[in-house]
Amino acid sequence: MIINSLKRIVPLFxxxxxxxxxxxxxxxxxxxxxxxxxxxxxxxxxxFALMSYIIDTEGKVKDIDYLLTSxxxxxxxxxxxxxxxxxxxxxxxxxxxxxxxxxxxxxENIGFVGYSNDSVSSGFYRRFANIYKNLxxxxxxxxxxxxxxxxxxxxxxAEQALYYFLEMNVAQRKNELSRYEEALFRTYTLKRFLPQExxxxxxxxxxxxxxxxxxxxxALRVLRETKKNRKLNIKQDVVExxxxxxxxxxxNQPTTSRPYEFSRISTRLIGLAKRDVAFEVNAGTIxxxxxxxxxxxxxxxxNKSIHINDKDGVCQLLVKSDGSxxxxxxxxxxxxxxxxx
Numbered sequence: 505m506i507i508n509s510l511k512r513i514v515p516l517f518x519x520x521x522x523x524x525x526x527x528x529x530x531x532x533x534x535x536x537x538x539x540x541x542x543x544x545x546x547x548x549x550x551x552f553a554l555m556s557y558i559i560d561t562e563g564k565v566k567d568i569d570y571l572l573t574s575x576x577x578x579x580x581x582x583x584x585x586x587x588x589x590x591x592x593x594x595x596x597x598x599x600x601x602x603x604x605x606x607x608x609x610x611x612e613n614i615g616f617v618g619y620s621n622d623s624v625s626s627g628f629y630r631r632f633a634n635i636y637k638n639l640x641x642x643x644x645x646x647x648x649x650x651x652x653x654x655x656x657x658x659x660x661x662a663e664q665a666l667y668y669f670l671e672m673n674v675a676q677r678k679n680e681l682s683r684y685e686e687a688l689f690r691t692y693t694l695k696r697f698l699p700q701e702x703x704x705x706x707x708x709x710x711x712x713x714x715x716x717x718x719x720x721x722x723a724l725r726v727l728r729e730t731k732k733n734r735k736l737n738i739k740q741d742v743v744e745x746x747x748x749x750x751x752x753x754x755x756n757q758p759t760t761s762r763p764y765e766f767s768r769i770s771t772r773l774i775g776l777a778k779r780d781v782a783f784e785v786n787a788g789t790i791x792x793x794x795x796x797x798x799x800x801x802x803x804x805x806x807n808k809s810i811h812i813n814d815k816d817g818v819c820q821l822l823v824k825s826d827g828s829x830x831x832x833x834x835x836x837x838x839x840x841x842x843x844x845x
Contacts, residue, residue: 819840
């Protein structure tokens with residue numbers, strides 16, 4: 505039963521984009537972070553940060569941008585310090601050293617003398633179970649119960665993952681699309697803390713969200729990560745069919761035009777599946793726009809065309825807004841390098 509599996513929490517892992525081009529990606533050669541668990545006698549709060557960053561031609565981490573951070577506890581400074589303690593051998597393309605990009609999730613791990621902080625508390629468990637079983641009950645005050653769960657019981661990363669899972673379901677029921685998108689993003693980012701029974705439905709929902717948005721590279725990334733999760737035991741023919749369906753839709757779209765809103769989510773990393781790309785700013789101000797690929801990194805400007813080559817590997821566009829903003833990304837041409845499945 506799903507509810508009874510809440511305390512089976514699995515460890516966290518880093519998200520790394522890989523290239524379909526034959527070349528040598530940047531490789532982590534040394535981790536200078538201390539190998540111990542931070543201990544606490546008083547609170548169970550844990551932070552996390554999902555970051556996009558550049559590995560320069562000297563193997564150093566720079567240009568760290570936060571794609572998502574914890575609402576429960578500030579963690580940006582500690583997360584950046586952990587990344588900066590990584591030492592890489594830089595990426596090589598055509599026998600030349602090049603800059604490259606990565607995405608990585610860093611989470612705080614608080615421990616206590618005599619026991620770990622990995623599982624949900626009994627108080628969280630009871631309130632979660634009550635909300636979960638009443639998701640379809642129109643007489644149940646979901647918002648009030650959800651707020652109480654967050655304020656009173658949501659502390660560690662496992663509890664945050666499950667809270668966002670509930671919020672995702674509540675937002676979907678109420679047809680609050682922006683709220684649903686953000687809650688799904690948070691839930692998927694922390695999916696490794698979810699019970700196994702939740703992980704596949706969340707991955708499916710995220711693939712569908714990417715497809716609705718026209719981000720075919722994002723859909724392929726989630727499919728790839730889902731396939732790699734051996735505990736889910738996804739059959740190869742299921743993966744191949746999903747892969748073929750995504751590619752068919754991509755090929756049937758010679759051009760795409762995708763709008764993106766920036767409000768609570770101020771920094772986005774947007775997948776690029778066509779070779780010719782440009783973006784325009786429809787409202788607000790864009791603080792930063794940068795092409796981030798496996799073997800290419802460069803700043804870009806609005807209304808100027810970008811061409812993606814085979815040697816660049818998988819490419820994404822990082823866009824950071826200065827307050828509320830709205831952009832449109834236009835893609836055309838042949839299919840760009842994609843994630844291998």
